[in-house]
Amino acid sequence: MPRIYIETFGCQMNEADSQYVVERALASGYAIAVAPEEANVVVLNTCTVRQNAQQRAYGRMNHFKALKDANPSVRLVVMGCLAEQDRDRMRGIARHVDAIFGTKELVQLGDQLAAWQPSLDERSDSAPESDARDSMLGFALGGTPDAVGGPFSQLRAFVTVQRGCSYYCTFCIVPHVRGRFDHRPAAAILDETRNRLAQGAREIMLVGQTVNAWKDPATGDDFGDLCTTASRLEGLERLTFISPHPKDFTEKIVADLACVPQLNPRIHLPLQSASDRLLRRMNRKYTLGQFREKVELIRRHLPDAAITTDLIVGFPGETDEDFETTLAYVRTGVFANAFTFVYSMRRGTPAARWEQVPQAVAAARFRRLLEAQNHVTRAYHASKVGTTVRVLIAGQSKKDPERLSGKTLDNVTVIAPKPPNYQADAYAQTPWLDVAIESAHVWGCMGTIVRRGARLSDTATPVARPVVNLLAS
Ligand code: SF4
Numbered sequence: 001m002p003r004i005y006i007e008t009f010g011c012q013m014n015e016a017d018s019q020y021v022v023e024r025a026l027a028s029g030y031a032i033a034v035a036p037e038e039a040n041v042v043v044l045n046t047c048t049v050r051q052n053a054q055q056r057a058y059g060r061m062n063h064f065k066a067l068k069d070a071n072p073s074v075r076l077v078v079m080g081c082l083a084e085q086d087r088d089r090m091r092g093i094a095r096h097v098d099a100i101f102g103t104k105e106l107v108q109l110g111d112q113l114a115a116w117q118p119s120l121d122e123r124s125d126s127a128p129e130s131d132a133r134d135s136m137l138g139f140a141l142g143g144t145p146d147a148v149g150g151p152f153s154q155l156r157a158f159v160t161v162q163r164g165c166s167y168y169c170t171f172c173i174v175p176h177v178r179g180r181f182d183h184r185p186a187a188a189i190l191d192e193t194r195n196r197l198a199q200g201a202r203e204i205m206l207v208g209q210t211v212n213a214w215k216d217p218a219t220g221d222d223f224g225d226l227c228t229t230a231s232r233l234e235g236l237e238r239l240t241f242i243s244p245h246p247k248d249f250t251e252k253i254v255a256d257l258a259c260v261p262q263l264n265p266r267i268h269l270p271l272q273s274a275s276d277r278l279l280r281r282m283n284r285k286y287t288l289g290q291f292r293e294k295v296e297l298i299r300r301h302l303p304d305a306a307i308t309t310d311l312i313v314g315f316p317g318e319t320d321e322d323f324e325t326t327l328a329y330v331r332t333g334v335f336a337n338a339f340t341f342v343y344s345m346r347r348g349t350p351a352a353r354w355e356q357v358p359q360a361v362a363a364a365r366f367r368r369l370l371e372a373q374n375h376v377t378r379a380y381h382a383s384k385v386g387t388t389v390r391v392l393i394a395g396q397s398k399k400d401p402e403r404l405s406g407k408t409l410d411n412v413t414v415i416a417p418k419p420p421n422y423q424a425d426a427y428a429q430t431p432w433l434d435v436a437i438e439s440a441h442v443w444g445c446m447g448t449i450v451r452r453g454a455r456l457s458d459t460a461t462p463v464a465r466p467v468v469n470l471l472a473s
Contacts, residue, residue: 002120004030004113005039009057010047012207012242013178014080016158017106018045021079024110028117036067040120041075041113046082048173050344057082061094068096075116077101079109084177085348103163103178151428152395155203156407157196161189161226162208167245169272170283170350171315171343174209186216186226193230202431202456203238203264203392204230212244212253223248224256231260237456238392238409240264246271246294247285258301266336266410267298270310274329275322278315282351288329295334306336306380306410313369314343314362316354323365330372336380336410338373342366374442381412381440388450389414390460393431404449406433413444419463430454430461 004025008018021043022032033039042064046057057078067074075098078090084102091100101109164179165172193204208214212223223241230239239262246269257263269291273279276287286294298305311330313323330338342362345352391406391414398405404427406414416435434451451460 001029001031002040002117003033003038004041004043005033005036006043006045007036007060008045009053010045010049010080012158012205013160013163013209014045014047016160016207017080017103018043019158020106020160021045021109021113025113028110028114030113030117036064039074041077041116042067043077043079046078046080048081048085048177048346050341051346052344054082058094061090061097065094065096073121075099075120077109077112079103079106081173081177085173151424152393152431154196154200155392155428155431156205156394157199157201157203158205158207159189159192159196160184160208161206161211161223162214165209167210167285168283170281171312171346173346173349176348178209181210181213183214183217185218186221186229189226190229190233193233193236197233197235201235203240204236206230206239206241207243208241209243210245210248211241212248222250222253224250224253227260227263228256231262236262238262238264240266240411243268243270245285246291249294249297251297254297254301263302264409264411265302265305266308267302267305268308268310269294269298271326271329271335272310272312273315273318273322274326275318278318278322281317282312282315288325307334308337308411309335309339311338311340311369311373312343313340313365314357314359316343316351316356318343318357318362318365323369327369327372330369330376333376333379335373335376337377337412340366340370340373378440378442381442381445384408384412384437384445385440386437388434388436389445389447390456391433391435393427393433404433406435415444415446416449419449419465421464427452432456432458432460434460 006018006021008014030041036042044057044060044064047053061078064076068076076096077099078097079101081103083090083100087100087102090097099112161184163182165175166180168175196204214223214226215221227239230236239260244267271291272282272284274288279287295307298307311326343357345356389408391408394405394407396405397403397415403415403417408414414435414437416433430452432453432455433449435447436450437445437447439446448465449463451462453460
């Protein structure tokens with residue numbers, strides 16, 4: 001059976017697209033490879049939202065040339081936003097790539113995989129000993145080869161509700177590479193959700209560039225209506241969504257969300273900057289005052305929800321005063337966590353033509369903002385120490401194969417040692433873990449697994465605790 005390996009960079013939209021490609025590949029008779037050197041077809045799903053993501057994708061493309069040199073029958077495919085943006089350039093500088101598919105060509109990519117399948121040889125499970133093997137193949141450069149495949153991959157499923165974005169924030173490349181809003185009909189979204197649940201999904205993540213702007217093209221139903229209907233589907237245990245726009249959280253939508261029993265208590269609310277002057281320059285369509293009103297709205301209807309955000313520092317024209325406004329707002333502790341970035345110039349966007357903030361200034365601001373948010377984030381995580389939290393397994397820890405990684409309902413990463421007698425397949429059937437939290441860090445929490453259960457609503461059963469060797473410790 002031929003094998004396919006997919007490495008994904010970027011956001012959950014890309015993860016959802018990779019999930020689609022995997023399904024088309026499985027339906028065409030492929031198996032999933034867990035390493036690129038085991039695959040007949042290697043797919044790189046690229047991102048162009050920041051310069052370093054773009055550079056890493058090109059770096060990875062170069063690494064994959066070693067595979068092609070060692071075995072010319074291997075097919076290399078590049079998809080995603082960078083493929084859409086740089087298609088012509090890529091054809092010139094990455095001649096070893098067999099096919100390039102843009103963001104609107106997923107169906108064609110699936111068709112191509114089906115067409116290739118009969119001509120591909122079976123490959124062995126083990127990595128070749130060949131000298132031609134590039135040692136850098138072992139490093140994914142920031143992509144996520146583990147996003148698909150493995151016993152836990154079906155537990156959390158992405159369902160795309162919308163493609164593209166029509167908001168044209170002046171820093172953002174998305175509308176240029178993914179096009180304007182294209183809302184998927186509710187019936188198709190719900191059908192896919194039903195299928196995912198039948199395949200074993202416990203948590204459904206609805207994804208879109210501005211997911212809460214979704215409207216059913218036929219009926220005009222809004223995102224609150226969609227979540228309400230999805231919540232009635234048999235087997236749905238958790239529902240979450242990414243990435244909303246603050247402007248599109250109406251009172252009606254938030255009130256609807258508050259009535260969804262399976263809603264994860266975490267709302268992502270991307271602020272970007274707390275300076276009204278910069279928000280205007282960014283074309284974000286809200287002021288800080290309006291953003292605060294959205295925070296209040298969420299607190300009123302979903303009082304236990306953690307609010308997380310995205311922040312950009314060093315946006316063109318950002319003054320010390322603009323930055324201090326953002327820093328002061330972050331220090332109020334409003335965000336349980338934040339994805340903080342130094343502005344990255346994107347060719348073709350308005351902000352790329354404006355005078356840039358010197359790198360050293362942006363870097364210094366970034367460090368101060370990160371330090372302030374880290375302080376808040378660690379305190380949020382510390383509030384879990386001494387409690388037992390319920391976690392959905394994500395997989396084996398990337399840093400330590402003897403540990404498991406999972407996510408709490410409010411999306412905090414939890415790492416815990418594998419219990420004695422751990423077996424991945426058995427844990428995939430009982431993926432809800434109760435973890436006694438022992439320490440807090442900026443990245444998440446560490447603890448010990450004390451119980452496990454098949455369903456979120458089940459009373460979990462105790463697991464054996466690791467034996468502590470006091471003589472050795
Ligand atoms: S809302 Fe702005 S940042 Fe988000 S995808 Fe649309 S243009 Fe980009």
